Amino acid sequence: MTKYQSTKEVESFDFSAEDGTVHFVDSSLGMHKLENPNEELSVSLHLYSPPYLECRSGRHSKPSVVPYVYCQSPNNNKAPLLEGCLHDHSLKLKHCPGHVFCNFHTTVELLSQEFKSGACARTISKMLQSLQFNPREWISYVRFDKKHYTRFIIARTTKFSLMLTCWEAGQSSPIHDHNGARTWIKVLEGELHETQYKLATIAGAESLEISQENELTDETIAYRDGTVIHKNESASETVISLHVYSPPYSECHCYEMDGKSRLVQTSTIISE
């Protein structure tokens, strides 16, 4: 750890696993940075009281407030991340471009703050793009069902809902809309195939036409405005995806290819 006073280094010392000690730092700790001075990986456990969601970063000439989970590697896009295997619960290191290690609790706090101030679609997309979740957390929400994909509500407020969905190979949603809600989808594992539709009138008769097909992977964040009509289907052995809906909705329309639709409770979508 290196301590600073007005950007001047004032003290520097090392923590190591060999010490076998717990280091206590009181609330007077000012500006400081932690770094791994070795070639090997380093893992440390930190307990903060009270908990905090933001801190001030002086990396730029003007200090700015950032989420406390913000982590940026010196090589920018090559931050080492933990990746988990769904079946044996093992963890391994993976390199991918996320910078923010987060958990669902903090994500709900961050989303609540954003939705309180209007939540521009791009801001939410960028936030979800940056967030990296530990599979050890999301695996506790994972439930597969042989008959249909499953949806697990992680959080629901008046402004948004956050949901984890689990898909086995070949499982698909019906063709549906989101009853006007905006949607963000982040795939955590596997791949979803999305088909979007539009209502068309041919010779006086209404029907659905395919307007777009997309592959959703863990590299992309999909944003859909409130007008989307689509279906998602599993394109890999298993898929785990995170969905944000704003406002949260409890009913939506399910469509047939002839354009006919019916309003259904969302809980009944998964049992069809």
Ligand SMILES: [Fe+2]
């Ligand atoms: Fe949907």
